[in-house]
Structures are given as C-alpha cells and as structure tokens.
Amino acid sequence: MATHYYYETIENLKIVSLDVKDVRFPTSLGLHGSDAMHRDPDFSCAYVTIRLASGTTGNGFTFTCGRGNEIVVAAIKSLSFLVVGATVVDIYKDFAAFSRSLTNETQLRWLGPEKGVTHLATAAILNALWDLWAKLLKKPVWRLLVDLPPEQLVSTIDFKYIKDVITKEEAIEILRKAQDKKEERIKKITADGYPAYTSQNGWIGYSKETLIELTEKYNDLGFNHFKIKVGLNLDDDIRRLKIVRNIIGWDKKLSIDANQVWDVEEAIPWVKKLAGFKLTWVEEPTSPDDILGHATISKELNPLGIGVASGEMCSNKVLFKEFLLTDAIQYVQVDPARLAGINEILAVYLMAHKKGVKVVPHGGALGLGEMIQHLQIWDYVSLSGTTEDRYVEYIDLQHEHFVNPVSVKNGRYEVPTTPGYSTTLKDDSILKYEYPVGTEWESMFSKGLFHDPRKAPSRRTSAIKL
Amino acid sequence: MATHYYYETIENLKIVSLDVKDVRFPTSLGLHGSDAMHRDPDFSCAYVTIRLASGTTGNGFTFTCGRGNEIVVAAIKSLSFLVVGATVVDIYKDFAAFSRSLTNETQLRWLGPEKGVTHLATAAILNALWDLWAKLLKKPVWRLLVDLPPEQLVSTIDFKYIKDVITKEEAIEILRKAQDKKEERIKKITADGYPAYTSQNGWIGYSKETLIELTEKYNDLGFNHFKIKVGLNLDDDIRRLKIVRNIIGWDKKLSIDANQVWDVEEAIPWVKKLAGFKLTWVEEPTSPDDILGHATISKELNPLGIGVASGEMCSNKVLFKEFLLTDAIQYVQVDPARLAGINEILAVYLMAHKKGVKVVPHGGALGLGEMIQHLQIWDYVSLSGTTEDRYVEYIDLQHEHFVNPVSVKNGRYEVPTTPGYSTTLKDDSILKYEYPVGTEWESMFSKGLFHDPRKAPSRRTSAIKL
Numbered sequence: 057m058a059t060h061y062y063y064e065t066i067e068n069l070k071i072v073s074l075d076v077k078d079v080r081f082p083t084s085l086g087l088h089g090s091d092a093m094h095r096d097p098d099f100s101c102a103y104v105t106i107r108l109a110s111g112t113t114g115n116g117f118t119f120t121c122g123r124g125n126e127i128v129v130a131a132i133k134s135l136s137f138l139v140v141g142a143t144v145v146d147i148y149k150d151f152a153a154f155s156r157s158l159t160n161e162t163q164l165r166w167l168g169p170e171k172g173v174t175h176l177a178t179a180a181i182l183n184a185l186w187d188l189w190a191k192l193l194k195k196p197v198w199r200l201l202v203d204l205p206p207e208q209l210v211s212t213i214d215f216k217y218i219k220d221v222i223t224k225e226e227a228i229e230i231l232r233k234a235q236d237k238k239e240e241r242i243k244k245i246t247a248d249g250y251p252a253y254t255s256q257n258g259w260i261g262y263s264k265e266t267l268i269e270l271t272e273k274y275n276d277l278g279f280n281h282f283k284i285k286v287g288l289n290l291d292d293d294i295r296r297l298k299i300v301r302n303i304i305g306w307d308k309k310l311s312i313d314a315n316q317v318w319d320v321e322e323a324i325p326w327v328k329k330l331a332g333f334k335l336t337w338v339e340e341p342t343s344p345d346d347i348l349g350h351a352t353i354s355k356e357l358n359p360l361g362i363g364v365a366s367g368e369m370c371s372n373k374v375l376f377k378e379f380l381l382t383d384a385i386q387y388v389q390v391d392p393a394r395l396a397g398i399n400e401i402l403a404v405y406l407m408a409h410k411k412g413v414k415v416v417p418h419g420g421a422l423g424l425g426e427m428i429q430h431l432q433i434w435d436y437v438s439l440s441g442t443t444e445d446r447y448v449e450y451i452d453l454q455h456e457h458f459v460n461p462v463s464v465k466n467g468r469y470e471v472p473t474t475p476g477y478s479t480t481l482k483d484d485s486i487l488k489y490e491y492p493v494g495t496e497w498e499s500m501f502s503k504g505l506f507h508d509p510r511k512a513p514s515r516r517t518s519a520i521k522l
Numbered sequence: 523m524a525t526h527y528y529y530e531t532i533e534n535l536k537i538v539s540l541d542v543k544d545v546r547f548p549t550s551l552g553l554h555g556s557d558a559m560h561r562d563p564d565f566s567c568a569y570v571t572i573r574l575a576s577g578t579t580g581n582g583f584t585f586t587c588g589r590g591n592e593i594v595v596a597a598i599k600s601l602s603f604l605v606v607g608a609t610v611v612d613i614y615k616d617f618a619a620f621s622r623s624l625t626n627e628t629q630l631r632w633l634g635p636e637k638g639v640t641h642l643a644t645a646a647i648l649n650a651l652w653d654l655w656a657k658l659l660k661k662p663v664w665r666l667l668v669d670l671p672p673e674q675l676v677s678t679i680d681f682k683y684i685k686d687v688i689t690k691e692e693a694i695e696i697l698r699k700a701q702d703k704k705e706e707r708i709k710k711i712t713a714d715g716y717p718a719y720t721s722q723n724g725w726i727g728y729s730k731e732t733l734i735e736l737t738e739k740y741n742d743l744g745f746n747h748f749k750i751k752v753g754l755n756l757d758d759d760i761r762r763l764k765i766v767r768n769i770i771g772w773d774k775k776l777s778i779d780a781n782q783v784w785d786v787e788e789a790i791p792w793v794k795k796l797a798g799f800k801l802t803w804v805e806e807p808t809s810p811d812d813i814l815g816h817a818t819i820s821k822e823l824n825p826l827g828i829g830v831a832s833g834e835m836c837s838n839k840v841l842f843k844e845f846l847l848t849d850a851i852q853y854v855q856v857d858p859a860r861l862a863g864i865n866e867i868l869a870v871y872l873m874a875h876k877k878g879v880k881v882v883p884h885g886g887a888l889g890l891g892e893m894i895q896h897l898q899i900w901d902y903v904s905l906s907g908t909t910e911d912r913y914v915e916y917i918d919l920q921h922e923h924f925v926n927p928v929s930v931k932n933g934r935y936e937v938p939t940t941p942g943y944s945t946t947l948k949d950d951s952i953l954k955y956e957y958p959v960g961t962e963w964e965s966m967f968s969k970g971l972f973h974d975p976r977k978a979p980s981r982r983t984s985a986i987k988l
Contacts, residue, residue: 093626093628093631094628094629094631094632095628096628096629097628097629097632098629119632120629120632120633121628121629121630121631121632122629123600123627123629123630124597124600124629124630124632124633124640126596126600127593127596127597127600127633127639127640128633130592130593130596131590131593131639134589134590134592134593160559161589162559162560162561162562162563162587163560163562163563163564163586163587163588163589163590164587164589164590165559165560165587166560166563166585166586166587166590166835167586167590167593167594167638167639167642168637168638169782169810169835170811171637171638171811171837172633172634172637172638172639172640172641172837173593173597173633173638173639173640174590174593174638174639175638176633216785216809217785217808217809217811217812217815219785219787220785220786220787220815220818316635319682319683319685319686320683320686321685321686342683343682343683343840344635345636345637345683345837345838345840345841345844346683346840346843346844347813347844348843348844348847348848349683349686352686369632369635371637371638371811371837372811374809374811374812375811377812377814378811378812378813378814378844381814382814
C-alpha cells in the first residue's frame, strides 16, 4: 500500500536514532499562561527528533507546564526501543498497529494504560513520525491527511475499544462521502484562512492594564472570539468580563475557562451568574474525568445558550467516547500533545462527527497552535466541510522559536505550506532553552530567578500549605 | 489534633530524606502473573523509604510490571521536594491538604492530573507516610485506621470532585454509626481471619499440569473462591474452567479475569458462553476507562448471576465515582498502589458503601496483598461490618521478600499484628533484586536470561508486529 509515496531507498528509511531534549521557557516570570489551577506555568516541551539513515528527520513534542518535563523525557527514552531500528515503510503501512505497539506494550501499559506520562511520551513520538512522513512526501501534514485515500487514512487508527461508536467501515464511508468538492474547499480555505479565537488576553495573572491592552490589540487585529480565565473569585470574573465586553461589544463571541477549579455543584451557580455576558462556552468547569458531572452542567447551562467545552486533559479516545455518549460536552477540545498522535486524534474527530459534536482543539500553549491548524484545516476539507462555530485557538507565545511558525492575519490562520507538522524548533532556541543546560537557563540561575535543579533540591516545608 | 499520638520530639519528626529504589523480580521466566494483556510481567516496585531525623523510617511502594519502573522512580524523585523538610505532625494534622499538594502541584498536575505515572509515584510516597504513621504509633495500619476517631480519619480524605456523591459530614456520620460493637468485630476477625480468594492457580501462561496441581493445592488448603485468567481463546477458557470446576466442585466460587482484552460487543457473547460455569464475577471485561461499556456489560450479565468487577487500573476517585453512579460494576477493585494512598482509597470505600457496592481490592501481585489485608479488616471493623462476598485476593508470589509477610491459613488471612503497613522489604532482597545492579540481576544478565539495560538498547524491529 502506497509504497509509491517514497522516493528514498528502503535502506535509507530505517530509523537510526531517537533523540529527546528537555526544553523549557520561563513563562512564569510574566504569569503568561496562568489560570485558576496552573498559576505559574513554565511552558515546556519534551522534544523528539527521529532520524533516518538518509539523514531526514522528523520532530514531535509533548507539552508540559515545566516541573515534571524530565519525567516525560525519561518515558520517551524508555519507549524508544520500540522505535529505533524500525523502517518507516513498515510503520506507515500499518500505523495503527505501530501506535498500538507503543500504547499497549505488555509491561509498560500498566503505567497507564493510555494516559498520563506514558501517553504524553507516546504523543511526542507519534507526532515526530507524522512530521517525518509529511516531510518525506514534501507536504504539510494537513495536505498529507487530505491526500491519503480514506482507506489509508483510516488504517492509521486503532479502533480498539471504540467499535461500539464507530467502526473502521463507517469511518471509511464517512470520509468517502466528504471527498466531493474537496479541491474547492482547499482553494477557499487557502484564500480565506481558518477562523482563530484568542485566549492571549485573558490569563488570570494579568493586570487590568494588560487585560485592556491585549483585548484592544486583538480586537483591532480582527479577532471575533475571545476567552478569559475565570474561577478564582466571582467578583473578579464579573469585573474582567465587563472590561472585555466593553471593548469587543456584544456581537463578537466570548468564552470562559475555569481549568477544572470547581466541583459540579459550584460550577453551575457560578456560571449562571456570568450568563449575562453572553458566553459561547465554559471550558473545563470541573474534573476532566467527571463525565457525568459535565453532563449535569451541560443540562443546566445549555438552555442559557452556554456550551460546555473540555478535552485538553481528556486522556484518550475511550474517555472522549464517554463524553460523547452522555452529551456531556458541546465542544471537543482534543489536545495534539496528549493523545497518541494524529492516529488517536482522527478517532476522536470521527466519533465527534458521527455524534454531531464540534471539535475545537486545544492550542493554548507552546507549539500546540502550530499542530492544530493542520487538524482543523483537514477537518474542513475532508470531514465536516464547515468552519461554522469552529476555531483554531491562538496565543501569542513562543512562535518565534519555531522554524515554521503559524501566521495569523485578520483573526484567521493562514494555511501552512511548508512540509511537515510545523513542529521543528530552531537550533538556536534549543541552545538557549534546553533545561537546565541552555544558555538562557544558566543566566537565569546565576541571576537567582530560578533554582538550579542540579544543586540540592530546595526544601519546601510550605508545600503542605499549598 | 491528636498530637498526643506522638512520642517523638518535634525536631525528631522532621523528614530528612526520601530514598527510592527500582526493585524487580524476574517473574516472566515462569510466566507467573501472565494474563491476556500482560503476557510476560516482571513484578516490580518503585520502593520508597522516608526517614525522620529520629531515624524512624516508613516504606511504601507502587507496583509495576517491569519495564517503565524506572519512569515511576524518576517521578518519585521529581515529587520528593514536596516531602523532604516537612514535619510529619503537620502532614498528619491535615493529611488531605498534604495529599492534595502532591496530586495538584501547579506544574506537575499537567502530567495527569491524578492518573498514570505521577499518580503511581504519589501512591508510593503516601503509602510510605501511612506506614511511617503506624510505625510511630506502634500499630498495624488497620488498627491505626480503626482507632482514629471518625473526624480525624475523614480529615485525611480530599473530597474535591466527589462532594456530589459524598460530603465530609456524611462520611463522618457513616463512620460514627459503625463504631458500635467495634471491639466485638475486632475479636471476631482476629479469631476467624478474613476470607481470601486466590488467582494463583489461574495465570494464563500456566500449563494444564500446573493449573491442575495448583487448583488442587489451594482447594486442599481450604480456599473457597478461585479466579482464572481468560480471554485469549474461548475453547481454552472452556477447557480450563472445566478443569477447575472438576476439582473444586460446584459449591465453591469461581470467577474469571479478562484483563481488558475485549471490546464491549465481544465481551458479552464470550462471557455468556461461559455462564454455565456458575461465575461469581467477570473482571476487567474491557477498557478500564469505559464506564458506559461496563454498565452495558453489567446489564447483560447480571441477570445470569454474573457480577462485573473492575478497578485495578481505575485511575482515581473521580472515575470510581462514575462507575458507581452508572451501576457499571458490582465489585470495586481498588488498587492500593495506584490510588493516592489510603487517603484516596478511603474515599472510594465510603462512596461504594453509600451506593451499596462491595469493595474487593486488587491484590494480584507483589506486595499488594500485604497492603489490602489492612484495608479489608478496617472495612469489616469500621465500615461495612461484614465479610459477606468480600475477599482479600491471595497470590503466592514474593511474600518471602517482606519483613512482615501475609499469613493465610485455611483460606483466610490472619490479622496482622506488627506495626506499619506490611510494606517493608528485606534488605537482602533489595541487594539481590535492585534493578539493574542487584546480584541476582547481574547473574541473570551474565547468563543471557535478560538484556542488560546499561548496554545499548536492543533493536526490536519486530515491535510493530506485536
């Protein structure tokens, strides 16, 4: 199947190395990325480079909030024996089986299965393999996805545990039906771009001045949908939503994100008190594992015109299946660095499509926007055929570190044209921000801005008061 | 609160170190522990020693199947900064807040939250703190749990995200009601022991001869409930169940364990074909995350007298809440090395009690039986007041490595009397089985029985065919 895709010799297509680096950016210094539960994140990634005998490389990563990035790096190293030595022709021929060899390794699976650190590590590896595949074919990933015949695209998906909602045959049938007028949609999305929404203005640690300044900035830049972090203090939330509505008016969309801060019975009255601000969705109102809790919240809030969104911490396709079967969420926020690569993400898109629920992937951090633009463009061209009430999240952080960063104009993402998954970091950025040896980190340690982890751990006796 | 429990000075009660060791046993050589999904486990643990200034130590661990144990070790090291330097009086005074400082650390929580590697690591640390607490009070853990006044026992539980099923006040009320005739029940359980069931005879990789030999052995030893692994081949399952029923007769109980091998629509007809063997429960028929799937299976199988059991891979109390709210399982198999210590386990017991569902904890591996005997004895004395259709799982592996191993007579667990959580390994066992430096491992590497991980990783190009 599809060996005609390759211009390399078989010998050259063997994976000779998998390298992983701990790369961290000190975003906590400016409270960028702060929310009700993650008050001081240092946006970071475990960054994988897979190299072929030919020298061609693929890059992929998973995102973390800083501390613990070293654990994911360790997990990637532990999984690498399943990758190095394989020939990519064999991988792409039955990519579902390969992804399952990572998610279901007979001893390692106990550590999940398919969740937490090991699943994040799997995401980084599979993302690198998708980047590599697209680079071998000299296409951006969205175009690779669009060009793969339905049978072959579906062959990348492991249907284990989801066949009661969607089968392989149904998935192929859905994609076949959507092939019609594909080229027209490619032309249209290339001309118009894909609608973005921004959460850059609304980090919870930002001052009133910063909130005003950034909301005005993105409003002027043509964004039509804004999201702010809420959930620490109701009066503060009201004050900040007033500021945003004053600037953007009442025709543009506004959403809120609680990042799991509430119990179910706290979430409902809190959000009802904010309903007057005409909210599009409330994101992560409670535990990401509380399916029935989200269903209860949806039942209470949907009649007020407020949707419920969740997914950036939803572990895997099985849990997404539960959310979809219980009508628990109206916006599926799949995370490209948490699920097991595009393989598992496609499963979620297809289940959501079948259940008539919109996918709006999570892109609120380092490099996630670079990835999800490909997914939404594919969805528009090859699955849903619409951008109605769908978005690619936009934040303005760390794009400068990528070789092929996103480009957003008039509140819309431009369609990427360079080969790959847009996941390659600049060499210079790695030299500066590899943790803890990068030049910027050495400088910040010497200035006392951060504790050097190579020294004795700091005793935080205050930990129990957190 | 309860400072009278301590006989040490405050200075002596400061935690001065947290040490962690990677300890593995080569069980795969005999296919001990093998099932439909974990065909070759090497029962292992990430073993924590917490030391006070006084020199008193507490031991705790989490269980793994071998590969990946090093990732959990890395995670424990990453969490240790939250522990070292704290004074245990402060910890036990508000143990819920302390447990939450581990499960909800503002940056590390992204890696879960409360699931996978970081939650396993948290389990090991909290287990060590419970062992330490009991040792300081010179009591076995079950007795510590029984003796703590309801308010104080409940103060160890973090009720975040479960208040819609049980509140702190309800939990206290439930425990208060169960205080009556506690001393009588202690006498009774000490005299009679707690009923065990065994899965030692039924590992899927065992030969027919071994199945017969071990079933006869445990039948003669007075066990009244047996469990065998199933799910790879229906004819094999029928053959093996016939062998077991022939030996144990039809009055004793028999259960089966599929270890997640089926999709929902495969599980139901498969188990129905085995219903003639008079099965007590089918364990893990499908994905541990598929709550609604378990509910569907329960609806189909309960009318045949077959219960559904799950929990050894259920990530946390929120997911247990979902299982309980959907009547998805009739046996809650909470795992003492996967949840965040006794703190979170108590939350699951209390929710299950309120919903009228039995807890039969997972003890099918290294050291888990040592822990769960304490939990079930506490449940009998202080919560449910009954041992009816409740068990402590028994397998006969690795008890010889523990300083205070379980003691099972006539198919019943004897009540432990030594201080602590029975979680302390013998020094000699650590010297032999620490991975990869232990003397037994060095010997096995030199014999070529295992690949030495300090050498270049073995290239498993066959991985994609798994």
